[in-house]
Amino acid sequence: MSDEPDRTKLPIQRPPFSGVANQTLDGSRPGWEQIGHVEPPEGSPNVLVVLIDDAGFGNPSTFGGPIDTPHYDRMAEEGLRYNRFHVTAMCSPTRASLLTGRNHHAVGMGGIPEFSGGFPGYSAMLPRDAAPFPKVLKENGYSTAAIGKWHLTPEGEQGPAGPFDHWPNGWGFDYYWGFLAPEAGQFDTMVAENQKFIGVQEGKDGKPFYFPEAMTDQAIDWLHGVRGHKSQKPWMLYYSTGCSHAPHHVWKEWSEKYKGRFDQGWDKLREETFERQKKLGVVPADAELTPRDALMPAWDSLDENSKRVFARQMEVYAGYSENADHHVGRLLNAIEEMGELQDTLVVWIWGDNGASLEGTPTGTFNEGTMVNGLPLTDEEQMQLTLKWGGLEAWGTEMMYPHYSTAWAWAGNTPFQWGKQVGSHLGGTRNPLVVRFPRDVKGAGGLRSQFTHVSDVGPTILDIVGIPQPRSVDGVDQQPMTGVTFADSLTDANAPEAHTQQYFENFGNRAMYKDGWWLSMRMPRIPWRLDPELLKKFAPGVWKPDEDPVELYYLPDDFSQANDLSEDHPEKVKELQDLFWEEAEKYKVKPLLAGFSPFFGILPPLGAQTVTTYYGDVQNVAPGAVPRVYNHSYTITADLHIPDGGAEGVIVADASHLGGFSLFVQDGKLKHTYAFLGVFEYRQESKESLPTGDVNVQMVFRADEAAPATPGDVTLLVNGEPVGSGRMDHTVPFGFSGYAGLDVGRDNGLVVDRSYAEKAPFVFTGTVKKVVFDVAPHLDDGDERALHEQASQAHTVRGMDA
């Protein structure tokens, strides 16, 4: 009988007691296997998976792009470039597919965790029959950690009450440090560690906090700790950057390196990138460069002012991206210093969904304006850029910047479209580099087998020599639908294993089979999402098979430049039918389930309309903050003001680019409402607050229960009105994708810059209790309408992740 344990059933059974247990130790013999641990297969390598966020095929220099990525270059020269690797065109779906080795809908992640829908493919709830491969490694004797961006935990579960099954630890990681949100400010990241939010962190050595640096330090510390504890135990590290997702935050010295390098504009940049791609061989010599869509302006049509502003946007993005490469390099160097790089399988994916088109054609000083459906003109964007610090501040914490749609398109060279657009390669094809000296033959080579993000897990298990489990925690497992491409490491001509794959994200669809690719793009602009525009996709109105189609034969047409649909109607029909078969099999149906709130299909109405915070509650995640949007609400606080008075924040949410703060300053009660960095509304009491026990209240009485409703603010002290004001605009969907609510202080970026010097402006009295009532004065109709808006808001907030 083999000593090798049965690894197809996890957790691996502890071997039976081999010793003897008598009544006393007299004659008893221990069985030391009882205190042993599961060992991985002999020679199991370490595994490092690096995932860069919101980047395109044509961004890094390793794939011909304009952004210097020397460490990615190095890994490619010592490993392999894969130039036909595919993702899902959206953040969470790609991550779910990556970690589970299965199709995203099959594991409930057809949409995003900000909206858990009522259909199996869109629940955002990882099913127990789809154990992620890190959990499989862990149960087979690996140490596992995830560091960085997560975005796989349902928003409603992101708090101390849990549950925690869908937090990183529940996905099989021993240790987690990073942010759960779809995106985060890089200078004021609200960090979670394992199962707790620990908030905005301090920098090291007197330097300000910067997330890319901090997450790398955390990763290195974790590796050092593991190795210090167990000299031989293999590890698996999932290192997932917040970069290069908005906000594009980076130190000036990184963006300055690119000064002037984008003055030629996006049209020329695409041509330059395309030429380099051909020279490198990552794009075949006969490939064609696809044209610009009319939704994006020609560079030459812009005035000089616009050109200069746009160029600065891309300089910052490039510096931000190179900085990410730098920090991955630090991590690789640390592994090398530990003497383990040669025994580490490195899988490095540059982008999870193509570069993001969500900055709108103008680019934006605050991505939150797009998320909240606030269209801004070129002129307004420039004025607001001026307001928050000018071009010098683009890239700093004063803004939440995202570059123009057209730069993203250039980053996706040579393809059409980008993020969200699952029908085309701009959103679905990203660079992959694999380095593993033990197996790779022909280092520096290129591999062109069709591969998919779901293949990564099965490939890693294959290389390590661990079987896919049939059962985990007593639950029979869905087979992994990804296919190992381990053979391609040793053989450039290994047969293509992944021959068929569907793609679907928020209605944009594609069906790939044996080289043929059918694109079925919804006629929807990726950076616009509002109920009015979605009417044509409503139930009973939208007929998916009537969407325009494009057919490409990828072996002859790398970039999807030649539509063959008119010449091959039979192939179109075949692939349309095949898509529906796959949709049935993998729970893709019903299409647009992730948009269901826009069509009146809502989750059960929550009963909680009053939220009470006792004491010093901090770092409440955005999804758990009381929903103060689009209707009347009150904030009431019981304070104790000592003799001599007090100052500081009573309660605050988010920042100057969207948020509110109720605070005491110069003895007076004040309320500031930041409307996305566009307007600020301030009210204050006429008189100073009394001392002793004091009750204060902020009452917002909306004009109507409707999105972005205006309304009147009244401040009260011990029940008496003391100040008032008008708010002509309010935020309809959300203040921030990542910043939290704090009682008794304003952590991270502050809402009102007047107290920035004193941040976090801790309240010097006592905040005994803060109560939010988000449903005063509502009738049933209003309540349902607001529930609908709130559900839509959750969807929108996650869409740009």
Place this chain on the structure above:
Amino acid sequence: MSDTEFDVVIAAYLIPDLAQEDFDRLVKLVADKHLEVEGVALVAEDAEGNTTVKETGDHLGRKGLEIGGGLGLVVGLFSPPLLASMVIGGAVGGLAGKFAKHKVESGLEEKLGAALPPGSAGIIAIYDRAKGETVDATLASAVRKSVAQIDGGGAKQLKAALAEAQAGMGGG
């Protein structure tokens, strides 16, 4: 006394050399006698947030306003330290101006400093109201402009107009 009525404009730029180009065009219009200004200055905010008057072309008009002296109207609104790096425009005519004989405590430099972030630039000009469209078109690269009428010829009126123009620079 001249019957010319004047406006004041404050224009803010994200990109300093585009401000310089607009400034040069404005000065050339005056030199070519297409426009009459009572004063114009180019102001820059460096990366550290220091405000300096880079160039001025005060009182470039043919007719000018009948009173004034010293460095001229617009320059006179700034305090001496700000003028250290100033270049007097080559087209400068008589350094006299309708308002400049009055000491105007405008607070302009502070307000401009607040309105102009580091790395940006601004133009302030006092010009013949009848040529408002020309001035507006010339300051083409400004991302924000605020214009106020000067209702009369005294320091009080100028101060009020400046306050109005400065207020227009705030907000989003």
